[in-house]
Amino acid sequence: MVRLSNGLIGALNVITLMLSIPILGSGIWLTQRAATDCERFLDVPLVALGVFAFLVSLAGCVGAYFRNSCLLWLYLVVMLLLIILLVCFTLFAFVVTNKGASHAVSGRGFPEYRLGDYSHWLQRRVETAKNWRSIRSCLVQGKACKSLQNQNQTWDQFIDDNLSPIQSGCCKPPSACNFTYVNGTAWTKPPGFYSSDLPDCNSWQNDPSTLCYDCQSCKAGVLANLKHDWKKIAVINFVLLIFLVVIYLIGCCAFRNDKDVHC
Structure with missing residues (x-):
């Protein structure tokens, strides 16, 4: 059970670690090449997300591989905070985008917005x-x-x-x-x-x-366009939340099995 839980959390974090590299690279590329304000809106969040995902995944991989209780404890705390923040953001996005609808215009095939x-x-x-x-x-x-x-x-x-x-x-x-x-x-x-x-x-x-x-x-x-995009983000967040909760539960199992190992 010890090897299984540590191996699984390590494998899942290797996947997250690999995903964080193109995110981080995209943010750095936009920082260097951004020509419009649209691109500049994205570079800082992408770099921050990439760095955060990289460090958290690295801590999870190292903690699981070496069965280091200190790293696993830190990893679980950060993961719990990330899950809470993601839940709060998803709920907030739903609340602020719940209002708003298009208005049909007589004789027009497109709606208008107020x-x-x-x-x-x-x-x-x-x-x-x-x-x-x-x-x-x-x-x-x-x-x-x-x-x-x-x-x-x-x-x-x-x-x-x-x-x-x-x-x-x-x-x-x-x-x-x-x-x-x-x-x-x-x-x-x-x-x-x-x-x-x-x-x-x-x-x-x-x-x-x-x-x-x-x-x-x-x-x-x-705002209508933003509302449409945030609806998509909410679906992605839900899938990501499930993934993070699974990793968190496996991490808790690994930490419990390794609690006799000291820093």
Whole structure:
């Protein structure tokens, strides 16, 4: 039983150790090669995650191989903290993304999004000027609307298109503006147009670097996209939690079997 538990925890941590190397390498590569704010958002978390996974897995491998109670104890404490943090993050992600839904528009094949439909916590994240400058820069540099600009669709083709949340919110004016369609990213405003009720209509510009990037609908589209991604993350977290709990239980078994071994 001693050899089995130690061997199994060692094997599982070797797998985790190997997985941490490409994560760490990706973070270091982005740090050196990042050209956009999108990439810079990822480099620090990737490096931190890679280093953390590498050190924890290394401690687990060494502790299991040498049957070192001190390393196994430290490993189990860190693993328990990681499991608790992962559970808390998953629950938090579910709570803050529980609100928010798309709105069907009559005569349109795509929905539109409203910032007020999302949780206040998420709204504050995108309404903070510093945060939105970074997100906006990411959208512009990533050319989020370029595909619509290059399609040259007719009006009938456009209204039947399946736009993504970001395309719907950031690349066109809201349907309520009733602007004249030219192409996916070009619309004609009535001369001297201004609306106190529809601020997004006032923010719209045909300039590719402006479009509706300063609109509330764009922020809502970003949150809709974020909500969709976090749902996927929740599934991945659930699978990872099962994996971590299994490793933790095996580690507890190995620690119990080796408790007579001193540091």
